Amino acid sequence: MVLINGLPDDKIAISDRGLQYGDGLFETMVYRDGTIEFIDAHFARLIDGCRRLNIEFAEAEKLSSELSIVCQSLTDNDAIIKVIITRGRGGRGYLATSGVEPTRIISTYPLPTYPDHYSQTGIKVRLCTHTLSENVALAGIKHLNRLDQVIARSEWHDSDIAEGIMLDCAGNVIEGTMSNVFIVKAGKLFTPMLDKSGVAGVMRAQIISLAAELNISVFETNVHLEDFMAADEIFITNSVIGLWPVYEIDNTVYVVGPVTQNLQDVLQQAKK
Amino acid sequence: MVLINGLPDDKIAISDRGLQYGDGLFETMVYRDGTIEFIDAHFARLIDGCRRLNIEFAEAEKLSSELSIVCQSLTDNDAIIKVIITRGRGGRGYLATSGVEPTRIISTYPLPTYPDHYSQTGIKVRLCTHTLSENVALAGIKHLNRLDQVIARSEWHDSDIAEGIMLDCAGNVIEGTMSNVFIVKAGKLFTPMLDKSGVAGVMRAQIISLAAELNISVFETNVHLEDFMAADEIFITNSVIGLWPVYEIDNTVYVVGPVTQNLQDVLQQAKK
Numbered sequence: 001m002v003l004i005n006g007l008p009d010d011k012i013a014i015s016d017r018g019l020q021y022g023d024g025l026f027e028t029m030v031y032r033d034g035t036i037e038f039i040d041a042h043f044a045r046l047i048d049g050c051r052r053l054n055i056e057f058a059e060a061e062k063l064s065s066e067l068s069i070v071c072q073s074l075t076d077n078d079a080i081i082k083v084i085i086t087r088g089r090g091g092r093g094y095l096a097t098s099g100v101e102p103t104r105i106i107s108t109y110p111l112p113t114y115p116d117h118y119s120q121t122g123i124k125v126r127l128c129t130h131t132l133s134e135n136v137a138l139a140g141i142k143h144l145n146r147l148d149q150v151i152a153r154s155e156w157h158d159s160d161i162a163e164g165i166m167l168d169c170a171g172n173v174i175e176g177t178m179s180n181v182f183i184v185k186a187g188k189l190f191t192p193m194l195d196k197s198g199v200a201g202v203m204r205a206q207i208i209s210l211a212a213e214l215n216i217s218v219f220e221t222n223v224h225l226e227d228f229m230a231a232d233e234i235f236i237t238n239s240v241i242g243l244w245p246v247y248e249i250d251n252t253v254y255v256v257g258p259v260t261q262n263l264q265d266v267l268q269q270a271k272k
Numbered sequence: 273m274v275l276i277n278g279l280p281d282d283k284i285a286i287s288d289r290g291l292q293y294g295d296g297l298f299e300t301m302v303y304r305d306g307t308i309e310f311i312d313a314h315f316a317r318l319i320d321g322c323r324r325l326n327i328e329f330a331e332a333e334k335l336s337s338e339l340s341i342v343c344q345s346l347t348d349n350d351a352i353i354k355v356i357i358t359r360g361r362g363g364r365g366y367l368a369t370s371g372v373e374p375t376r377i378i379s380t381y382p383l384p385t386y387p388d389h390y391s392q393t394g395i396k397v398r399l400c401t402h403t404l405s406e407n408v409a410l411a412g413i414k415h416l417n418r419l420d421q422v423i424a425r426s427e428w429h430d431s432d433i434a435e436g437i438m439l440d441c442a443g444n445v446i447e448g449t450m451s452n453v454f455i456v457k458a459g460k461l462f463t464p465m466l467d468k469s470g471v472a473g474v475m476r477a478q479i480i481s482l483a484a485e486l487n488i489s490v491f492e493t494n495v496h497l498e499d500f501m502a503a504d505e506i507f508i509t510n511s512v513i514g515l516w517p518v519y520e521i522d523n524t525v526y527v528v529g530p531v532t533q534n535l536q537d538v539l540q541q542a543k544k
Binding site: 002004010011012013014015016017018019020021022023026028053054080082084086087091092093094095096105107109130131132133134135136137138143144145146147148149150151152153154169177178 | 286287289290294295354356359381402405407409415419422423424441449450
């Protein structure tokens with residue numbers, strides 16, 4: 001089922017600014033066992049993103065009840081639910097018509113299944129050649145301008161490689177094409193600062209919070225590629241996959257260490 | 273009339289990657305007196321943009337005949353014709369399905385009318401606060417990731433201000449929100465290098481070419497804000513407006529000088 005502004009439809013007007021300019025943002029959520037996981041965090045990020053992009057989204061309650069309708073229509077026990085909010089329809093030109101109504105799009109997809117060993121022994125990743133665009137005003141937002149990720153993800157077709165790591169033009173590791181990254185060094189947890197580029201993932205925030213509860217020191221900082229590669233443990237996170245350890249990056253091998261395992265166990269409990 | 277892949281329609285599938293990721297590009301062209309102005313240059317840029325984004329667009333002939341159909345349907349003597357090419361429809365995820373067919377969207381809009389003095393005595397512009405994102409791989413392409421322009425254009429609502437000038441984060445002037453910029457200093461013409469950000473406009477290329485024919489020295493170079501503001505003459509260009517002199521930027525006043533007037537006259541002849 002796809003709902004657009006509350007009505008079943010799977011097409012939008014070409015005048016929608018989501019198509020014309022990528023003028024909007026999205027959330028990708030997991031529905032499992034009757035609930036949408038981390039729904040409050042997804043809503044909070046959506047609303048914060050709208051605020052930062054100055055999209056006047058005041059329909060959170062409508063969106064919430066539309067999500068209930070969509071969830072009730074699902075025949076599987078689990079699914080991906082994607083919400084897109086665009087600034088709405090507009091004429092030609094970058095200036096939005098005043099009073100334009102944002103567009104709400106809710107669509108569902110089957111929850112992908114991944115090999116068990118991805119979460120157990122870890123995944124193989126690669127370093128992407130394409131670097132992330134930098135912009136303080138857009139950093140952190142899960143907006144619809146995603147050509148960087150599209151280009152980076154097009155760099156490999158080897159199905160053994162589960163993710164690509166993206167750098168900024170200064171050689172700092174920022175994130176994966178579809179995930180955030182964490183490293184462990186001497187028992188401490190580090191994740192890249194997302195003040196110039198990158199998407200501030202809901203699962204990233206969850207991991208930072210869980211680490212604090214476990215008294216693991218966690219730092220948001222610049223992580224240069226050299227420091228990244230010299231990590232004791234590496235893992236990636238997103239709302240769909242949860243946490244996957246990394247066991248290999250371009251022929252350098254890592255272990256699934258104690259901090260990674262600890263966080264993975266606690267995350268599993270938190271989701272129950 | 274709107275044509276999508278050759279058929280009259282004004283809606284696209286929400287699964288189109290143009291909406292999902294801004295995964296595509298566009299051209300904005302002027303139809304006047306029976307022809308599309310600079311059609312060859314627009315096609316060349318479109319095809320080059322597809323090549324750089326690795327969009328397998330092989331339907332230039334179809335697009336060309338669809339443009340003829342759309343032009344024949346016009347009742348006015350002039351119009352804006354906008355072409356959007358997206359990578360096509362796809363599932364969820366940044367990796368495009370192999371063999372995906374690009375989407376062609378042709379739409380028309382009334383040609384806007386501007387006050388006569390814009391092209392004669394010039395326009396008032398402002399400096400935008402929002403800076404352009406930088407990425408070598410995307411620089412120059414008229415792609416659908418346009419949040420930078422949307423944010424910059426939202427900075428003012430004063431209808432006396434016709435354009436906003438955008439800088440990169442190093443303080444170099446790059447372009448206007450919807451135009452390219454040129455300055456004249458000691459009889460020589462300078463326009464910003466677009467190797468890290470900006471859109472390489474069809475009219476910009478036209479002006480560079482006309483300047484060469486007129487034996488005006490023209491340089492694509494870094495133009496720092498200080499050099500920009502210290503120019504003898506400033507003008508902006510795009511395919512719709514042609515060339516507009518700038519007479520005021522944030523209270524600094526400029527004259528419509530001889531190089532600007534010369535280029536404007538020759539451009540007017542070239543369009544005939």
